[in-house]
Amino acid sequence: MTVDKKLTGTELIIALAGRLDTTTAPQLEAELKANLPGVEHLVLDFAALDYLSSAGLRVLLAAQKQMNKQGDMVVRSVNETIAEIFEVTGFSDILTIE
Amino acid sequence: MKEITLAATVENIEVVTDFVNEQLEAMECPMKAQMLIGIAIDELFGNIAHYAYTPDVGEATVRVEVTENPLSVVITFIDGGVPYDPLATEDPDTTLSAEERDIGGLGIFMVKKSMDEITYRYEGGKNVLSIRKRIGN
Numbered sequence: 001m002t003v004d005k006k007l008t009g010t011e012l013i014i015a016l017a018g019r020l021d022t023t024t025a026p027q028l029e030a031e032l033k034a035n036l037p038g039v040e041h042l043v044l045d046f047a048a049l050d051y052l053s054s055a056g057l058r059v060l061l062a063a064q065k066q067m068n069k070q071g072d073m074v075v076r077s078v079n080e081t082i083a084e085i086f087e088v089t090g091f092s093d094i095l096t097i098e
Numbered sequence: 099m100k101e102i103t104l105a106a107t108v109e110n111i112e113v114v115t116d117f118v119n120e121q122l123e124a125m126e127c128p129m130k131a132q133m134l135i136g137i138a139i140d141e142l143f144g145n146i147a148h149y150a151y152t153p154d155v156g157e158a159t160v161r162v163e164v165t166e167n168p169l170s171v172v173i174t175f176i177d178g179g180v181p182y183d184p185l186a187t188e189d190p191d192t193t194l195s196a197e198e199r200d201i202g203g204l205g206i207f208m209v210k211k212s213m214d215e216i217t218y219r220y221e222g223g224k225n226v227l228s229i230r231k232r233i234g235n
Contacts, residue, residue, distance in 0.1 A: 021144075051137055054208060055144070061199055085137070088212070090194070
């Protein structure tokens with residue numbers, strides 16, 4: 001998985017490519033931990049993300065909880081498989097998906 | 099039928115995924131089914147890596163088979179670790195808010211929802227878990 005970051009003022013855009021799974025979820029977790037302080041708008045761009053497993057959902061949930069306290073979070077450009085995962089797991093009600 | 103036997107470690111999830119994808123691509127499995135199977139491998143082999151032999155490392159076998167009528171791929175995970183029936187876990191409440199959410203059990207729940215069939219048996223001192231996914235009409 002590759003992680004691309006762009007910080008503009010208090011907006012952080014993170015674009016992921018590949019798979020967000022058991023092996024790679026710790027990488028995103030570390031990026032968020034290092035970069036979220038001071039961020040008010042978090043955008044996760046999933047255009048190039050193939051899929052995510054429950055390890056990825058765990059990191060998204062933690063990010064959503066943190067952003068609920070300090071601003072907002074949007075998940076952008078999810079593919080059909082990921083949309084279905086969000087639907088089945090109820091994450092479509094927790095996350096803001098654009 | 100093809101199978102691979104290797105150390106049940108988190109690092110090997112990718113090896114198993116590549117091995118299975120090679121078979122799936124050879125049978126022209128649709129991309130979406132391939133991705134759902136990829137998620138299932140991450141959940142199921144990941145579970146074995148995390149829990150089956152803790153604190154030791156043991157081996158696991160992953161077998162890929164094709165069945166007809168309807169055309170399906172069957173992937174079987176076999177380990178000799180502690181007996182564990184993932185089908186016995188209760189489904190998580192998917193209606194809770196972010197603050198109330200507990201992520202436990204979500205992985206196996208996703209596998210249950212995305213595969214056409216899951217079977218588990220404990221046989222000869224081994225956990226044998228199979229998933230079946232239809233790949234044709």
